[in-house]
Amino acid sequence: MKYAYFPGCSLESTGREFGESTHLVADELGIELVEIPDWNCCGATSAHNLDHRLSVALPARNLGIAESMGVDVVAPCAACYNRMRGAEVELRGNTAMRDGINADLEKPFTGAVTVKSALEVFTAPEMLENVESKLRKHLKGLKPACYYGCLLIRPPKVLGFDDAEAPRSLDLAMETVGAEPVDWHFKNECCGASFGIAKSDIVVKLTGDILSNAKKNGANCIVTACPLCMTNLEMRQGAAGKLRGEDLTMPIFYFTELLGLAMEVPGVKKYFASHLVDVNPAIDAIEAVTV
Amino acid sequence: MEIALNSEEVKQISPLGGSVDPGFKREIKDTCGEDVMSCYQCGECTAGCPAAFSMDIAPNQIMRMTQLGMKDEVLASSSIWLCAGCETCATRCPRGVALSKVMDSCRQIAVKEGRKVKEPNVLKFHDQFLKEVSRFGRVHELTLMGMYKMRSKRFFDDVILGIPMFLKGKLGLIPSFVKGRGEVRKLIKKS
Numbered sequence: 001m002k003y004a005y006f007p008g009c010s011l012e013s014t015g016r017e018f019g020e021s022t023h024l025v026a027d028e029l030g031i032e033l034v035e036i037p038d039w040n041c042c043g044a045t046s047a048h049n050l051d052h053r054l055s056v057a058l059p060a061r062n063l064g065i066a067e068s069m070g071v072d073v074v075a076p077c078a079a080c081y082n083r084m085r086g087a088e089v090e091l092r093g094n095t096a097m098r099d100g101i102n103a104d105l106e107k108p109f110t111g112a113v114t115v116k117s118a119l120e121v122f123t124a125p126e127m128l129e130n131v132e133s134k135l136r137k138h139l140k141g142l143k144p145a146c147y148y149g150c151l152l153i154r155p156p157k158v159l160g161f162d163d164a165e166a167p168r169s170l171d172l173a174m175e176t177v178g179a180e181p182v183d184w185h186f187k188n189e190c191c192g193a194s195f196g197i198a199k200s201d202i203v204v205k206l207t208g209d210i211l212s213n214a215k216k217n218g219a220n221c222i223v224t225a226c227p228l229c230m231t232n233l234e235m236r237q238g239a240a241g242k243l244r245g246e247d248l249t250m251p252i253f254y255f256t257e258l259l260g261l262a263m264e265v266p267g268v269k270k271y272f273a274s275h276l277v278d279v280n281p282a283i284d285a286i287e288a289v290t291v
Numbered sequence: 292m293e294i295a296l297n298s299e300e301v302k303q304i305s306p307l308g309g310s311v312d313p314g315f316k317r318e319i320k321d322t323c324g325e326d327v328m329s330c331y332q333c334g335e336c337t338a339g340c341p342a343a344f345s346m347d348i349a350p351n352q353i354m355r356m357t358q359l360g361m362k363d364e365v366l367a368s369s370s371i372w373l374c375a376g377c378e379t380c381a382t383r384c385p386r387g388v389a390l391s392k393v394m395d396s397c398r399q400i401a402v403k404e405g406r407k408v409k410e411p412n413v414l415k416f417h418d419q420f421l422k423e424v425s426r427f428g429r430v431h432e433l434t435l436m437g438m439y440k441m442r443s444k445r446f447f448d449d450v451i452l453g454i455p456m457f458l459k460g461k462l463g464l465i466p467s468f469v470k471g472r473g474e475v476r477k478l479i480k481k482s
């Protein structure tokens with residue numbers, strides 16, 4: 001299976017572990033990822049906030065290049081996935097806008113390819129079977145709170161690969177590798193996303209709510225599929241703990257890191273060292289059960 | 292004496308003192324396609340909104356005020372800038388209205404009309420983000436943060452938090468350029 005890979009700006013810097021672990025897991029599962037040559041930024045929340053047409057036009061250039069490659073797109077970053085898929089749907093439905101934007105593109109988008117998230121690709125039933133058959137290390141002892149956030153599941157009319165109110169894909173992936181995901185209440189709440197920089201007080205409040213609820217329900221880590229969620233949940237742990245007067249220290253993983261760990265994909269463990277919050281307590285919880 | 296309600300000559304004043312613009316709902320509809328008149332004020336959007344606690348006008352009130360044409364108050368609110376675009380409201384609205392899109396439209400109209408923005412730093416951040424895209428075709432997170440801090444004059448916030456990120460190699464020093472950035476700029480200019 002082959003996909004056009006869209007890394008986006010975050011996976012080149014703050015979310016590097018997510019991009020690289022996605023590649024390692026894809027290799028292991030026999031999925032070929034070919035980077036979209038000369039891709040540009042999807043515009044993220046900023047284009048979407050200030051200019052609707054631009055929020056469609058920026059992804060359109062990438063979609064056009066992907067179409068010329070003749071394969072569907074995988075965008076692991078939740079924000080890129082949301083914007084790229086949103087633009088795809090708009091361009092399919094709004095021919096006037098599509099023609100206008102295509103006129104400025106070297107490689108036009110006609111609707112021949114579609115955009116998926118890495119979560120969607122890796123948790124398709126046949127892929128989870130594939131993961132199960134390659135399982136070398138059961139992650140028993142790991143009690144993840146599976147955190148979906150916003151951009152992977154909403155708006156369901158546009159994205160729709162998982163249920164917006166009771167999403168299951170991350171939980172299924174974690175169950176497949178032997179972890180024991182907890183039942184909790186903040187799996188689809190917002191972390192404040194791009195307010196991380198301009199309005200950090202909002203992010204501190206929201207990440208505090210999320211971390212606290214995960215802890216109360218017995219989680220020993222949070223699993224995410226979004227680099228913005230990762231940054232907010234890791235960076236704001238200290239301030240959120242202070243705000244709530246609770247110890248909110250909690251390891252945060254990308255789901256691809258844990259798939260890689262369970263399949264013992266060489267090289268995947270090296271990303272643990274680059275986390276801002278020590279992940280060892282969660283790893284130790286797995287080892288304690290295995291011994 | 293006859294009171295000329297709704298007549299053209301009577302300038303309507305909103306309960307908060309601004310003038311009333313009955314065309315506001317039409318303007319929203321033209322911008323994003325959403326019909327604010329469908330809203331029946333159940334409050335579900337506000338109940339689930341993660342940012343409502345920080346807003347000066349609750350999301351469902353934004354809808355009501357939009358129905359009433361209270362354009363000045365809505366566009367001067369902090370709410371339209373503190374909406375995180377999480378789409379919870381649009382997902383749950385029993386009337387199928389996407390309040391998130393109404394918020395998008397309000398921001399876009401406020402910027403287009405050059406109105407005074409209640410949360411200028413949020414606008415500065417988004418604006419700087421798009422400048423980066425125009426310059427490089429991509430966003431280089433370190434440059435973005437630096438430029439944003441210059442413009443917002445919030446030099447020292449979060450600097451401490453940025454250091455471990457930098458040491459862990461997460462914030463690269465060298466921006467990468469898109470070869471087709473001329474094409475990207477054309478898209479930005481047209482929009």
Ligand code: SF4
Nearest residue numbers: 330331333334336384
């Ligand atoms: S959920 Fe929908 S109908 Fe209810 S108040 Fe909000 S916008 Fe109006």
Ligand code: SF4
Nearest residue numbers: 340374375377378380
């Ligand atoms: S999209 Fe905006 S208004 Fe709607 S729930 Fe999210 S933050 Fe609130």
